[in-house]
Amino acid sequence: MREEIAIFNECAKRKGLKSTSQRALILKTFLGSTSHYSTEELYLKIRKNNPKIGYATVHRALKLFAECGIATELDFGDGQTRFEPLRGDQHHDHLVCTSCGSIIEFTEPKIEELQELVAAKYGFKINRHRHELYGICANCTAIASN
Amino acid sequence: MREEIAIFNECAKRKGLKSTSQRALILKTFLGSTSHYSTEELYLKIRKNNPKIGYATVHRALKLFAECGIATELDFGDGQTRFEPLRGDQHHDHLVCTSCGSIIEFTEPKIEELQELVAAKYGFKINRHRHELYGICANCTAIASN
DNA sequence: CTCAATGCAAACTATTTGCATTCGA
DNA sequence: TCGAATGCAAATAGTTTGCATTGAG
Numbered sequence: 380m381r382e383e384i385a386i387f388n389e390c391a392k393r394k395g396l397k398s399t400s401q402r403a404l405i406l407k408t409f410l411g412s413t414s415h416y417s418t419e420e421l422y423l424k425i426r427k428n429n430p431k432i433g434y435a436t437v438h439r440a441l442k443l444f445a446e447c448g449i450a451t452e453l454d455f456g457d458g459q460t461r462f463e464p465l466r467g468d469q470h471h472d473h474l475v476c477t478s479c480g481s482i483i484e485f486t487e488p489k490i491e492e493l494q495e496l497v498a499a500k501y502g503f504k505i506n507r508h509r510h511e512l513y514g515i516c517a518n519c520t521a522i523a524s525n
Numbered sequence: 526m527r528e529e530i531a532i533f534n535e536c537a538k539r540k541g542l543k544s545t546s547q548r549a550l551i552l553k554t555f556l557g558s559t560s561h562y563s564t565e566e567l568y569l570k571i572r573k574n575n576p577k578i579g580y581a582t583v584h585r586a587l588k589l590f591a592e593c594g595i596a597t598e599l600d601f602g603d604g605q606t607r608f609e610p611l612r613g614d615q616h617h618d619h620l621v622c623t624s625c626g627s628i629i630e631f632t633e634p635k636i637e638e639l640q641e642l643v644a645a646k647y648g649f650k651i652n653r654h655r656h657e658l659y660g661i662c663a664n665c666t667a668i669a670s671n
Numbered sequence: 672c673t674c675a676a677t678g679c680a681a682a683c684t685a686t687t688t689g690c691a692t693t694c695g696a
Numbered sequence: 697t698c699g700a701a702t703g704c705a706a707a708t709a710g711t712t713t714g715c716a717t718t719g720a721g
Contacts (some may be wrong), residue, residue, distance in 0.1 A: 397695050397700050418686080433703040438686075456600055456655070458685070461595055481645050489705095490639050497631050502663030503620050509602070510656045512640055517639050517648030543675050543720050564711080579678040584711075604686095604710070 382467060383447075390447035401432055405440040405504045410464050411449070415482050415512035416441075417459035453459065455511060468506055472509075478523075528596045528613060529556055535594035551586040555596070556610050560627050561619075562587075563605035601628075601657060618655075622662035624669075629662065634658055 381478075387406060391398065407427055409416065415488045422437040441462045444450035451462040457460050470491070476481040490510070515523075533552060537544065554571050555562065562570075568583040588607045590596035599607040601621050616637070620629040636656070644651045661669075 382603070386583045394581070395700080399701060401693075401702070416605070431703085435687080435704080436702055439701085442687095454600065454602055457592065458683080474644065474647060477652065479590050483649065485647070487639055487643050490643075493633055493636050493639070497633050497636075497662065498658055500619065501620060501629050503622075503629065503658070503660055504666060505658045505660040506623065507660070508653070508656070508658045512644055512654045514649055514651040514653070516646065520650060521646065523645055541675080545676060545720075547677070577678085580679055581679080581712080585676085588712095604713080 382393075383464060387444065387449050390449075392442075396443075401429075401436050402440050402443075404429060404432070405437055406444070409441070409444065409462070412464075414460045415453060415463045418462050419459065423460075435455055440474075454509075472511065474512045474514070474516070476517040477495050477513050478515050481516055481518070529610060533590065533593050533595050536595075537589075547582050547591075548553075548586050550575060550578070551583055552590070555587070555590065555608070557608075561599060561601075561609045562609045563607050567608075600622065600655075602659075618657065619661070620658045620660070622665055623659050624661050624665040627662055627664070641652075 384406065388398075396417050405421070405425060409421060414420075418434065418438045421441070422432070425437065438474050441450060445452050445462065449465055451460045451465045453463060453473070455461065455473070469500055471484040471486045471487055472490075474485060476482070494505065494508060532551065551571060555567060560566075564573070564580065564584045564587055567587065568578070568580050571578050571583065587596060587656075591598050591608065595611055596608045597611045599609060599619070601607065601619070617630040617632045617654055619635075621629060622628075640651065640654060
């Protein structure tokens with residue numbers, strides 16, 4: 380988290396932005412969680428302790444975080460854009476439980492390699508990818524079988 | 526295409542739907558193309574020969590096709606839901622050129638297998654997945670290097 | 672004749688933007 | 697002081713829905 384803040388500050392400085400208490404709070408709340416927040420969700424969470432903050436401010440901050448490379452935009456097809464902190468570590472993809480909404484992150488280097496092979500076959504240069512597996516998580520399966 | 530029409534007719538019958546010239550035209554146009562249409566695009570295409578057709582009719586038909594299992598909804602993150610004919614053959618994923626918008630379909634059974642392994646590791650049951658590789662297609666790369 | 676389908680306009684939802692005001696540097 | 701940031705409200709854009717009318721069975 381410390382590192383992400385540093386990266387963001389550097390980026391903000393480069394862009395000539397000013398630091399504000401609102402954005403600091405949004406950044407702290409965003410980084411201090413493992414969640415995959417939609418703007419709405421993060422807005423509501425922050426609002427609890429800070430009722431004066433505006434939705435647009437949260438939205439603009441999240442967009443800015445993505446621009447500065449400390450957040451990734453996600454779209455799990457539920458009509459909400461989500462954001463997750465992009466930590467220094469390796470890329471990961473997601474298992475999305477369509478029953479309870481929980482998210483499991485996974486990495487599979489072999490899949491990444493195969494992707495590259497597929498792309499190479501078509502002379503295609505990959506910039507980014509989306510890979511999401513939708514289904515029912517272990518927890519929900521257990522509950523259903525009770 | 527013949528087979529998809531049969532599947533759809535069977536589904537429509539089951540649902541107690543009536544057949545109309547509009548829906549027949551939408552179905553024919555939709556199946557008779559390899560494109561990945563958004564509602565808007567298909568609407569505009571059909572409109573050229575049939576100016577009376579309404580956007581909502583096209584939209585409802587596409588949703589219905591998806592329900593009946595002859596179309597898949599796609600979302601390439603450009604804000605438009607797209608639909609592609611789901612032919613009897615095997616599942617495929619997509620390479621999406623962010624420069625020209627072209628779509629290349631690919632299949633890679635090994636990736637599918639690895640997905641299953643990943644899911645199994647978490648006791649997760651996959652119902653469907655999304656896998657899209659975004660980047661620059663060979664054609665655009667060639668143009669850019671001129 | 673009955674009820675699904677259509678076409679239009681209006682409603683929705685999430686996102687983005689305009690602008691007057693506030694506030695950091 | 698200057699200009700970025702904020703908060704509100706309004707604008708957008710894509711999708712969905714309500715409803716009067718049309719038309720298939």
